[in-house]
Amino acid sequence: MFTFLHSFFAWALLAASIPLLIHLLTRKKLKTVAFSTLFFLKKMQKAKIRQIRLKQIVLLLLRTLIVLFIALAFMRPTVKTSGYEFGKKAKTTAVFIIDNSLSMAATSQGESLLTRAKRKAIAAISLLEKGHDVAIIELAEPARIVLATTYNGNDARLSSVIQEIKQTASGSSLFSAVQNAFEFIAGKKNLNSTVFVFSDRKFPALPEENIAGFDRTHFFFFDVGLEKIHNLTVTEAELQNQIFELRGVVGVQARIVNTGDFDEINRIVTLSVNNKRVAQSSLTLEQGAEKAVDFKFVPAETGLHQLNIEVENDQLKLDNNAFCLFSISEKTRVLILDSNKKQSRFIKYVLEKKGKANQFEITEIKPDGLSNTDLTNFDVLISCNVAAFSDIDLRRLEIFVRDGGGLVVFLGDDVDFRNYETTIFQRFHIGSVLETFGSTLEKTEIIRLGDFDFHHPLFSGIFNEPEKQQRIDSPVFHFAPKMLPNPDSRVLMNYSNGSPLLLENKLGVGVVFTNLTSVDESWSDFSYKPIFAPIIDRMVRLAGQHGRNEFASMEVGKPAVTRLRGESSASFSLKNPLGITMFLKPVVDDGKFKFQLADTRFSGFYQLFENENIRYTWASNFNVQEMQSKPVPQEELRDFLPDANITMVSRQQNGNETVTEQQFGTEIWHLFLLAALIGLFVEMLLYRSKPIAVEN
Structure with missing residues (x-):
């Protein structure tokens, strides 16, 4: 289809009549006067007269065409290649997707890829017409619409929004950005839509699920990437x-x-x-x-x-x-439950020995005092030979562990295995006791140490070469239970018959260490062996440091959540890696304050403050897939957007010209201008040519 981009120049076509008007106005009607000396002109043949008249007609036609071609060239004629209706003919939806993900921070000659993308996006604003519905979307995860408006000819507003888009350390999320574009386009219900994507196209693997429904949408992917970089x-x-x-x-x-x-x-x-x-x-x-x-x-x-x-x-x-x-921590706060202090004395000796006395703060109570003790004041709870646990105590222990506390359990002569089976072992998914073997009275050797899980940090530093066979001064066990461990349990130590001796279970952000033996010498001589002290020391430290630390790691661009206890009158704020502080309003959830971070698009440290005190810290790191990705080829983009018309705009191409040609057709004004120049040249030659002599 043949059309014009600047149809308002159509009035210039009237100039094509100027040569004809000049010709008519300059014609003179001559008066016939008899002149004897020019009588011989009557003998001029009719062919000569026809030649002169033909030359005049051709010159008139050439001059008319020259003016016509020049006027048409100014109207920017195009040959249309699609059924796309743009400009004033049909209301259009235009979406600008600007990639501000991690890879767009690459620089060349002092200019980042994001700056280059913004510059190209601002230049593309000139393609809009008044009345077009416009959206600007950030591509960095999580992708979001930063502006949705109807274009009123104010380029400055759109340019300002584009310039304010910040560089992030997030990965790119083309899927989410295109979904946002689809929802915006579907909501406007305009006849045509155009999506401009300004990116280096380093998208992590596109999902297998494609996005359909863009049958009247033209996607333009502007390549702003660098060919080679040092990184x-x-x-x-x-x-x-x-x-x-x-x-x-x-x-x-x-x-x-x-x-x-x-x-x-x-x-x-x-x-x-x-x-x-x-x-x-x-x-x-x-x-x-x-x-x-x-x-x-x-x-x-x-x-x-x-x-x-x-x-x-x-x-x-x-x-x-x-x-x-x-x-x-300045000190690890330890609470020991022991009815007769018979077992706890060995544990206290390990924790209070010279050089460590200032590292542990130990409180010792009897089991019946547990219900009156505030467990939030402790990091580790050690249960030694506690006969049984009530439902209330068990519930408090579960909350203590889920909130990050460490629970260390030792058995003993007073332990009711039936109670433990339905309380401790079941609630913390430890396992089930099948039977017991040996006797605490006879003190005969029935079993020794078996295998260790040397990959667990509990044994780090205890053994010089854990990969090799260790020669350990093994304790002699006189009595032991045989347990079938729960699939959630990690067995750290075994008896020589393969039955578990030490198990680890994680619950919430806390940990439970279950020792299927007693510190009492009636069960074994474990407390007298060299291996006892380092294992107890490291076990208590691990239990105390496992979840009580008020910090966490997170991925850039992903939401982060934490729950904290705090004063209802406290003021909470968040400081991001850029140093910007914003106030947070927590949600009360199960008696705690729940904080959710939505905007985590920068790498570094996020700090949560309660009044002036730091309560929680996140270490935020980027997704490495963003940097290991290669530019997505056009074929994959076509598979991802099967219904859309996709055009790739290279770094060397003039983006606006490419868009114009694709949307309105190929411009052929230069052909009309060339025709006008050729016409001028022919007219000049013809005008200066001499008449051909006609023989008598």
Whole structure:
């Protein structure tokens, strides 16, 4: 179909009549006068007269066509290739999807890809007409509509919204962004729709589920990516310790991948703790290679430690960091339940020995005092030979563990196995006692230690080479129960007959260690063996540090939730990694304040404050898939959007011209202008040509 983009220039077609008017106005009617000396002109042949008249007609026609072609060229004629109706002919929905995900932070000559995308998006505003419905969507996860309006010709407003889009460390979410676009387009019900996507197209694997319904929608993917960059990505920062002590060595391992296109030589990697540099290393990495970098340092103070592993600047700075957290308590608060202090004396001796007396705060009560004790004042509860638990006590213990407390259970002569079977063992999914063997009276050797789970942090540092066969001074057990462990239980130690001796169960954010033996010498000589002290020490530390730390890790762009106890009159606020503070209004949930973080699109540390005190901290790290993704090819995009018309706009193309050609057709104004120039040249030659002589 033939159409014009600037049809308002149609009035210029009237100029084509100018040559004809000039010709008519300049014609003169000559008066016949007899002149004898020119009598010989009567002999001019009729052919000569016809030639002159024909030349005049051709010149008139050429001049008319020249003016006509010039006027048509100004009207920008196009040959339409589709049934798309745009501009004033039909109301249109236009959606701008701008990629502000992690990979768009890459820079070239001082300009980031996001800045480039914004510039192209602002330029595309000129394609809009008044009355078009417009939406602007951020592509970074979670994708969201930042503006939905009807275009009134105010380019400044749209430009301002686009310029205010911030760079994030989130992964890209094309699926969510396209869904938002689909809902916006469907709600407007306009005849046509156009979606402009400004991105480097580094989308993680597209879902198998496609999005249909874009049969009258044209997608334009503007490529703003870089061909080659220098880039190292810190994919992970992992603590090598499970137990953290003041002036104890802490190990940290960082994994670094060369996601760029060049080999990197002698790049500096640093470890900072609470914004202080404590270690440094150099790194050489080939293109596409991955390497682990290990650091060690000694913490000199208690409290929360925020770790930041960073490589030196390259073309993409946002993936140069990885973050993690740990905390060192001033003291681990331990509550011991023991009816006669017969067993607890061995445990207290281990925890109170020289060098550790200031690390544990021990409170000892009898089992009947449990109901009057506030468990929130303790980190670990050790049950020694407690005969039975009431339903109320069991409920309080469950809440204690779910909230992050550690429970350590030892059996004894007073234990009622029937009660434990329906209370402790069942409530915490530990297992079921099948039978007992041996006797506490005869004290004969019936069994010894069996296998260990050396991969568990409980045994880290106790054995020098856990992979090799260990020679352990094994205790002699006179009496032991045989248990069938629950599938949720992790068996850490076995008896020599394969029956569990020590089990670990996790509940909520807390942990339960169940020792199927007693500390009393009537059951075994375990408390007199060298292995006893380090196992008890590490078990109590692990139980105390497992869930009481008020911090967590999360992925950038994903929601984060925590529940805390607090004062009803307290004021809560959140400080994000950019240093921006915002007030939070918690929701009361099961007697606690529930906090949910929705906007987590930056990597670093998020801190939750109660009044002026830090109550909770999150370490936020990006999804490495974003940096390991390659640009999605056009074929996959067509499979993802089967009904849409898709056009790829390369970095070298003029985006607006490409969009115009696809929507309105191919412009052919240059052909009309060329025809006008040719006509001028022919007219000049014809006008200057001499008449052909006619023979007598």
